[in-house]
Amino acid sequence: MSAVHTASIDSPPQTFAERYPALRRFLRHRVALLGLAVVLFMTIFSFAGPWLIPFNETDTDIRARLMGPFVGPHIFGTDPLGRDILARLMYAGRISLSIGFAATALSVVVGVLVGLVAGFYRGAIGASLMRFVDAMLCFPTIFLLLAVAALIEPSVTSIVVLIALASWMEVARVVEGQIRSLRERDFTLAAESLGASDSRIMFRELLPNAVAPIVVAATLNIAHAILAEAYISFLGFGIQPPTPSWGNMLENAQSYLTNAPWLAIVPGLAITLTVTSFNFIGDGLRDALDAKLDR
Amino acid sequence: MGRYLVRRLLQSLLLLVLVSMIAFAILHLAPGGPLAQFVATGNLGQEDVARLMAQYGLDRPVPVQYLEWAGNLLRGDWGSSYRDQLPVLTKIGIHIVPTLEIMVASTLLAMFLGGMIGILGAVRRYSFFDHLATVGAMVALSIPTFWFGLAVIYVFSVNLGWLPAGSRETIGDGSFVDRLHHLVAPCIVLALVSTAVWSRYMRSSMLDVVNQDYIRTAKSKGVPAMRILLHHALRNALLPMITITGLHVSTLLSGALVTETVFTWPGMGRLFLDSVSNRDYPVVMGMLMFTACMVLLGSLLADLLYSAADPRIKGAST
Amino acid sequence: MNLYEPIHTPVVQPGAQADQQADSILDVRDLNVTFRTAAGTVHAVRDVSFSVRRGETLALVGETSSGKSVTCLGLLGLTPPAPYCTITGSARVTARDGNAYELVGTPERVMRRVRGGVASVIFQEPMTSLNPVHTIGAQICESLRIHLGMNVRSATDRAADLLNQVGISDPKRRLTNYPHELSGGMRQRVMIAMAIACEPSLLIADEPTTALDVTIQAQILELLEKLQAETRMAMIYITHNLGTVAEIADRVMVMYAGRIVEQADVVELFTQPRHPYSRGLIHSVPRLHSNRARKTPLFAIPGNVPDPTGHPPGCTFGPRCGHFEPKRCDAAVPVLQHAQPGHLVRCVRWPEIEGAM
Numbered sequence: 001m002s003a004v005h006t007a008s009i010d011s012p013p014q015t016f017a018e019r020y021p022a023l024r025r026f027l028r029h030r031v032a033l034l035g036l037a038v039v040l041f042m043t044i045f046s047f048a049g050p051w052l053i054p055f056n057e058t059d060t061d062i063r064a065r066l067m068g069p070f071v072g073p074h075i076f077g078t079d080p081l082g083r084d085i086l087a088r089l090m091y092a093g094r095i096s097l098s099i100g101f102a103a104t105a106l107s108v109v110v111g112v113l114v115g116l117v118a119g120f121y122r123g124a125i126g127a128s129l130m131r132f133v134d135a136m137l138c139f140p141t142i143f144l145l146l147a148v149a150a151l152i153e154p155s156v157t158s159i160v161v162l163i164a165l166a167s168w169m170e171v172a173r174v175v176e177g178q179i180r181s182l183r184e185r186d187f188t189l190a191a192e193s194l195g196a197s198d199s200r201i202m203f204r205e206l207l208p209n210a211v212a213p214i215v216v217a218a219t220l221n222i223a224h225a226i227l228a229e230a231y232i233s234f235l236g237f238g239i240q241p242p243t244p245s246w247g248n249m250l251e252n253a254q255s256y257l258t259n260a261p262w263l264a265i266v267p268g269l270a271i272t273l274t275v276t277s278f279n280f281i282g283d284g285l286r287d288a289l290d291a292k293l294d295r
Numbered sequence: 296m297g298r299y300l301v302r303r304l305l306q307s308l309l310l311l312v313l314v315s316m317i318a319f320a321i322l323h324l325a326p327g328g329p330l331a332q333f334v335a336t337g338n339l340g341q342e343d344v345a346r347l348m349a350q351y352g353l354d355r356p357v358p359v360q361y362l363e364w365a366g367n368l369l370r371g372d373w374g375s376s377y378r379d380q381l382p383v384l385t386k387i388g389i390h391i392v393p394t395l396e397i398m399v400a401s402t403l404l405a406m407f408l409g410g411m412i413g414i415l416g417a418v419r420r421y422s423f424f425d426h427l428a429t430v431g432a433m434v435a436l437s438i439p440t441f442w443f444g445l446a447v448i449y450v451f452s453v454n455l456g457w458l459p460a461g462s463r464e465t466i467g468d469g470s471f472v473d474r475l476h477h478l479v480a481p482c483i484v485l486a487l488v489s490t491a492v493w494s495r496y497m498r499s500s501m502l503d504v505v506n507q508d509y510i511r512t513a514k515s516k517g518v519p520a521m522r523i524l525l526h527h528a529l530r531n532a533l534l535p536m537i538t539i540t541g542l543h544v545s546t547l548l549s550g551a552l553v554t555e556t557v558f559t560w561p562g563m564g565r566l567f568l569d570s571v572s573n574r575d576y577p578v579v580m581g582m583l584m585f586t587a588c589m590v591l592l593g594s595l596l597a598d599l600l601y602s603a604a605d606p607r608i609k610g611a612s613t
Numbered sequence: 614m615n616l617y618e619p620i621h622t623p624v625v626q627p628g629a630q631a632d633q634q635a636d637s638i639l640d641v642r643d644l645n646v647t648f649r650t651a652a653g654t655v656h657a658v659r660d661v662s663f664s665v666r667r668g669e670t671l672a673l674v675g676e677t678s679s680g681k682s683v684t685c686l687g688l689l690g691l692t693p694p695a696p697y698c699t700i701t702g703s704a705r706v707t708a709r710d711g712n713a714y715e716l717v718g719t720p721e722r723v724m725r726r727v728r729g730g731v732a733s734v735i736f737q738e739p740m741t742s743l744n745p746v747h748t749i750g751a752q753i754c755e756s757l758r759i760h761l762g763m764n765v766r767s768a769t770d771r772a773a774d775l776l777n778q779v780g781i782s783d784p785k786r787r788l789t790n791y792p793h794e795l796s797g798g799m800r801q802r803v804m805i806a807m808a809i810a811c812e813p814s815l816l817i818a819d820e821p822t823t824a825l826d827v828t829i830q831a832q833i834l835e836l837l838e839k840l841q842a843e844t845r846m847a848m849i850y851i852t853h854n855l856g857t858v859a860e861i862a863d864r865v866m867v868m869y870a871g872r873i874v875e876q877a878d879v880v881e882l883f884t885q886p887r888h889p890y891s892r893g894l895i896h897s898v899p900r901l902h903s904n905r906a907r908k909t910p911l912f913a914i915p916g917n918v919p920d921p922t923g924h925p926p927g928c929t930f931g932p933r934c935g936h937f938e939p940k941r942c943d944a945a946v947p948v949l950q951h952a953q954p955g956h957l958v959r960c961v962r963w964p965e966i967e968g969a970m
């Protein structure tokens with residue numbers, strides 16, 4: 001019997017990048033990296049920026065009202081009350097970004113819990129939970145947001161809860177699908193046969209394996225949350241003035257469109273840039289992490 | 296096909312019931328309940344509130360209220376507006392046509408434009424055009440619709456004067472051409488998101504199809520390239536698009552609301568916004584239900600259309 | 614050119630030379646197919662030359678990545694376009710009306726006429742090779758209408774005849790069926806019907822039975838033999854299953870790592886294989902022993918097929934060959950030599966490797 005010639009076994013990975021192939025794949029995704037850079041910039045811009053510029057967002061200077069961008073000391077111009085647009089943009093950024101992150105965090109928590117339970121228990125519990133999710137998804141997002149927004153006292157907290165209310169369903173769906181398929185796998189059966197409790201299996205065995213799609217869904221959720229805040233603030237039911245948000249800056253800008261278009265351009269650009277960046281990051285994460293799942 | 300149809304209908308009915316329960320629950324979350332409009336004025340004393348509650352049947356247990364409300368819905372009694380006492384369904388009926396106008400027009404535009412971009416991107420994969428289209432679609436999905444609307448108004452209305460800045464028709468002139476002229480801008484704005492969605496899904500659908508064995512077979516038969524693209528590939532690639540369109544109704548309705556706001560278009564979105572501002576709860580409720588029904592119907596129709604279009608499903612359930 | 618005529622009239626090729634050449638349907642000279650991939654350049658097919666005569670079946674045998682499928686895909690231009698794939702060399706195919714077509718470097722519109730009209734392919738996976746949204750009648754008629762310009766009615770009639778010819782009962786009703794309503798074996802018959810619809814002079818069958826049950830395999834083989842006898846078309850039969858080769862082939866070409874390593878008449882190849890690889894292949898075919906005492910372990914050729922991007926110097930089979938001799942076998946790639954008339958072998962040591970199997 002002649003010997004069979006086999007290829008040599010690879011030596012164990014050495015470098016950091018080799019040990020986390022998903023990270024390496026993400027780093028190769030130039031567009032996603034660009035998105036990450038922009039998001040980081042916007043975050044720093046909004047939270048640290050106000051210390052770097054001489055203007056406050058509340059200082060009104062009627063004499064300098066409605067100045068155009070790049071004309072005077074105000075880089076992005078001033079609004080009808082003479083407030084510096086750049087400063088307002090930064091403060092508004094704090095609000096809008098915070099709402100985006102917080103709403104996403106909340107919706108992920110809710111969505112993961114619902115998805116876990118529905119995917120793990122399947123049967124009647126799982127089916128009814130998912131039908132509930134389906135029913136919630138039947139309401140067009142803006143309609144749902146506005147209907148509830150009209151019932152509550154608008155504040156940052158309530159807006160966060162509201163947006164989370166309208167976005168947990170997607171996360172739940174993603175999680176449920178993942179958990180349902182992981183449920184059938186051998187390691188789950190092994191844990192069950194060892195006598196592990198339900199919650200232990202759910203949180204220690206299944207959830208860690210479902211992290212990848214959750215991360216992708218969460219990133220895309222942030223993008224949607226920022227947009228949602230912009231929409232409801234624009235329509236007048238979100239963050240109320242004088243607190244600035246990118247959305248309500250646009251609402252104020254509507255009546256000055258003809259003579260002061262920069263009032264609308266600047267916050268809109270900020271929203272678009274930030275949301276696009278989160279979308280790019282989400283895409284890059286999806287590519288990087290999905291490939292890992294298949295291996 | 297018959298059995299599939301029945302199953303789908305039952306599913307939709309179940310969802311409809313759940314939707315109605317959720318809508319009812321939302322209404323009852325209102326601080327002060329459905330009488331918030333009156334309570335807000337602060338003129339009413341406790342006995343007045345109690346009397347009104349009894350009059351409107353709001354003092355009975357919630358499940359009973361729900362059943363009565365649901366029963367009314369089925370009978371066609373969707374309540375009357377607090378403001379002008381018009382039946383809710385009538386108000387919706389007045390406002391639905393303009394909304395349907397922009398929804399249908401923008402969908403057609405999006406299908407055509409998005410379809411072409413998607414097909415071209417798939418056929419010329421990884422080319423400059425493809426990369427541009429992918430990035431462009433991503434950006435288009437990130438642009439707030441109302442911002443885009445304002446931009447369109449600024450460029451085409453304020454500066455170029457080619458298109459009207461809003462409304463459905465010029466006062467005094469309700470001709471077809473005039474209406475068409477007014478339709479252009481809102482249609483383009485609403486089509487932004489739909490086009491991006493169509494182009495992305497069309498591209499991936501085409502890529503899937505183009506790599507299939509039967510395309511290689513067609514090529515080996517000597518079928519001309521254009522015919523392979525249209526007759527063989529597209530016919531298969533369009534199938535998933537039917538489902539996508541059905542799922543897109545919800546997004547379309549949301550976009551329509553925002554577009555109608557920016558262009559003062561007299562559609563359902565405007566009605567909803569006004570009703571919410573005025574705390575006109577019956578109308579708000581009715582519209583929540585109505586739009587949810589539209590979404591369900593859209594999804595149902597898409598599924599039915601898909602099963603009729605795909606021979607593998609058409610024959611399977613009989 | 615209307616090819617819809619009974620194929621009993623002998624075809625005269627303008628400018629015919631020797632008898633052999635007049636009969637030659639496909640003439641391939643120094644065919645090379647190279648792929649440009651992210652991992653490097655892959656020489657999938659190297660210096661392949663062969664001919665196939667009218668009514669003859671040539672079997673192309675080899676393991677995966679031997680280049681057998683790529684050879685035929687390359688002939689018909691079904692490989693990715695340049696710059697991902699480059700084809701050099703020459704391949705002339707002769708149609709039934711005597712016209713000869715060069716297949717390498719020909720513009721696409723000529724290739725379109727050749728594909729289906731002069732040379733056809735049937736593939737390995739009948740389950741996915743038919744378009745699921747069109748009836749099989751429509752798909753067969755498509756060929757007829759493109760190449761023969763038939764109208765719908767005559768195309769439908771001819772399609773029904775074809776289904777009959779390939780052994781499908783109730784052809785008129787079957788024409789309205791969709792592919793998913795047919796079994797694997799029936800779909801392969803439909804593929805064959807589509808392939809022979811315009812009466813090509815050459816049929817390439819790329820592992821047509823690999824994905825089918827053994828009983829269906831036999832039926833399909835029988836069908837192909839019958840059709841070949843009826844139409845006298847040349848056939849290239851690609852396979853890794855030597856059993857089917859013995860059944861259907863007239864001549865056999867063994868390929869390894871993109872090159873032809875042996876070419877011979879089928880009986881001669883099975884009784885007197887010269888190349889160590891062919892010997893190994895034939896030895897690997899399991900045999901049923903009636904005598905229990907003679908049970909021996911199954912034989913397998915040691916080693917693996919070389920990485921397509923990096924071939925060893927000299928004879929590519931060298932590392933796996935039991936007769937490998939350093940300095941002789943790895944000095945240069947061996948050339949094809951005549952072991953006997955009509956029997957080519959690519960090995961420097963072939964005279965020393967004696968003995969019938």
